[in-house]
Amino acid sequence: xxxxxxxxxxxxxxxxxxxxxxxxxxxxxxxxxxxxxxxxxxxxxxxxxxxxxxxxxxxxxxxxxxxxxxxxxxxxxxxxxxxxxxxxxxxxxxxxxxxxxxxxxxxxxxxxxxxxxxxxxxxxxxxxxxxxxxxxxxxxxxxxxxxxxxxxxxxxxxxxxxxxxxxxxxxxxxxxxxxxxxxxxxxxxxxxxxxxxxxxxxxxxxxxxxxxxxxxxxxxxxxxxxxxxxxxxxxxxxxxxx
Amino acid sequence: xxxxxxxxxxxxxxxxxxxxxxxxxxxxxxxxxxxxxxxxxxxxxxxxxxxxxxxxxxxxxxxxxxxxxxxxxxxxxxxxxxxxxxxxxxxxxxxxxxxxxxxxxxxxxxxxxxxxxxxxxxxxxxxxxxxxxxxxxxxxxxxxxxxxxxxxxxxxxxxxxxxxxxxxxxxxxxxxxxxxxxxxxxxxxxxxxxxxxxxxxxxxxxxxxxxxxxxxxxxxxxxxxxxxxxxxxxxxxxxxxxxxxxxxxxxxxxxx
Numbered sequence: 001x002x003x004x005x006x007x008x009x010x011x012x013x014x015x016x017x018x019x020x021x022x023x024x025x026x027x028x029x030x031x032x033x034x035x036x037x038x039x040x041x042x043x044x045x046x047x048x049x050x051x052x053x054x055x056x057x058x059x060x061x062x063x064x065x066x067x068x069x070x071x072x073x074x075x076x077x078x079x080x081x082x083x084x085x086x087x088x089x090x091x092x093x094x095x096x097x098x099x100x101x102x103x104x105x106x107x108x109x110x111x112x113x114x115x116x117x118x119x120x121x122x123x124x125x126x127x128x129x130x131x132x133x134x135x136x137x138x139x140x141x142x143x144x145x146x147x148x149x150x151x152x153x154x155x156x157x158x159x160x161x162x163x164x165x166x167x168x169x170x171x172x173x174x175x176x177x178x179x180x181x182x183x184x185x186x187x188x189x190x191x192x193x194x195x196x197x198x199x200x201x202x203x204x205x206x207x208x209x210x211x212x213x214x215x216x217x218x219x220x221x222x223x224x225x226x227x228x229x230x231x232x233x234x235x236x237x238x239x240x241x242x
Numbered sequence: 243x244x245x246x247x248x249x250x251x252x253x254x255x256x257x258x259x260x261x262x263x264x265x266x267x268x269x270x271x272x273x274x275x276x277x278x279x280x281x282x283x284x285x286x287x288x289x290x291x292x293x294x295x296x297x298x299x300x301x302x303x304x305x306x307x308x309x310x311x312x313x314x315x316x317x318x319x320x321x322x323x324x325x326x327x328x329x330x331x332x333x334x335x336x337x338x339x340x341x342x343x344x345x346x347x348x349x350x351x352x353x354x355x356x357x358x359x360x361x362x363x364x365x366x367x368x369x370x371x372x373x374x375x376x377x378x379x380x381x382x383x384x385x386x387x388x389x390x391x392x393x394x395x396x397x398x399x400x401x402x403x404x405x406x407x408x409x410x411x412x413x414x415x416x417x418x419x420x421x422x423x424x425x426x427x428x429x430x431x432x433x434x435x436x437x438x439x440x441x442x443x444x445x446x447x448x449x450x451x452x453x454x455x456x457x458x459x460x461x462x463x464x465x466x467x468x469x470x471x472x473x474x475x476x477x478x479x480x481x482x483x484x485x486x487x488x489x490x491x492x493x494x495x496x497x498x
Contacts, residue, residue: 010348056452092447097372098372102372106456109462112455140399158454158455209423
């Protein structure tokens with residue numbers, strides 16, 4: 001088996017001022033090539049898990065290892081954040097610049113690219129996501145779907161080896177959702193996806209986990225299957241997928 | 243919310259490099275503000291009017307802003323001429339008379355205010371906020387201020403939307419503005435919620451910045467390119483500023 005990109009052993013995390021740890025002895029290895037779906041009720045610790053892995057939260061006990069090396073300090077986690085891109089749940093939190101191009105170039109500039117290289121990188125990433133010409137547009141004038149795609153561009157511009165996506169399809173229209181599915185398929189990067197959107201999970205991931213009582217549980221018996229979709233009746237007949 | 247109607251346009255002023263416009267505006271405004279004779283602000287007012295004309299700004303909007311500024315100036319005219327000691331030029335009314343010095347001072351302030359107003363309107367208001375942030379950094383304003391400005395611009399919209407959602411939620415449940423303790427408490431709660439959410443958001447934004455490799459230093463795309471036209475414009479603006487300053491200096495020398 002290949003070496004895990006990221007591994008957790010005995011990770012415990014307790015939010016200050018609460019009685020029960022959200023994560024209580026989590027052991028987990030995320031290997032290259034894996035596409036993991038993470039589901040479960042709100043507050044079960046899915047986002048906390050991703051944040052612990054990215055070093056945004058420090059575990060009260062246990063270890064985080066990135067490519068075998070122990071990650072403890074902020075400096076250690078900087079390497080993790082260059083290797084793995086986390087797409088936050090709310091695009092507005094992630095887009096920090098008033099204009100799209102400046103925002104997408106933020107990560108590349110932080111990685112030490114020259115302004116010229118960063119501009120090229122940002123433009124290429126926007127083009128990759130079908131957002132040609134979005135560079136000069138104002139962030140606050142983007143639609144919800146466009147914001148999501150721009151925030152994804154900001155993550156992808158850093159060329160991450162793997163992606164963590166926190167409810168990427170929440171509140172998106174079907175068209176933008178399909179675009180994200182096809183982008184992920186095209187990229188083929190290993191990923192961990194938090195979602196309640198089963199259709200999306202089935203398309204984007206292969207293995208399913210949930211967090212129960214602070215423990216990460218794999219669901220091997222879990223058989224995802226498609227359901228009949230619902231739509232308003234129209235005047236025109238249309239073809240259903242198989 | 244913050245629509246910048248003046249910042250877009252095809253005019254020759256809009257095409258000038260934002261850094262140059264910023265410097266020109268600073269130089270002209272400074273000379274006008276520091277002047278002790280009324281000839282200098284008059285020269286700069288003329289320059290400001292010419293640039294406003296060149297920028298082809300929508301007249302209605304200019305008129306509205308002009309009125310707003312001069313409403314303050316009008317108050318000065320109500321007070322200054324009558325309170326400045328000097329030679330009376332009007333008949334005393336209940337012992338109060340306008341003085342020559344008072345009228346001169348009010349005139350000077352009026353000219354200064356309008357000179358700065360038209361310079362800022364034509365040179366600063368025509369720069370879109372994101373470009374202004376970049377221009378501020380480029381002319382040596384500390385990163386912290388420039389980014390404070392950029393982030394404020396970026397998130398003011400988000401916070402405004404958040405307030406809008408809260409206010410809608412309140413209205414949907416039957417809240418109507420009124421002069422009552424209940425209404426005041428509701429507004430206080432809305433504002434408090436906006437502050438709390440803004441604080442929470444700032445934490446998430448900071449996390450998002452860390453995720454993208456932020457380590458305390460800001461780098462940015464260098465997006466400005468100045469051409470010969472920009473240089474000519476800057477030189478012309480600085481020449482006006484220097485001429486105005488020189489005029490003021492001779493006046494000042496003559497009086498000392």
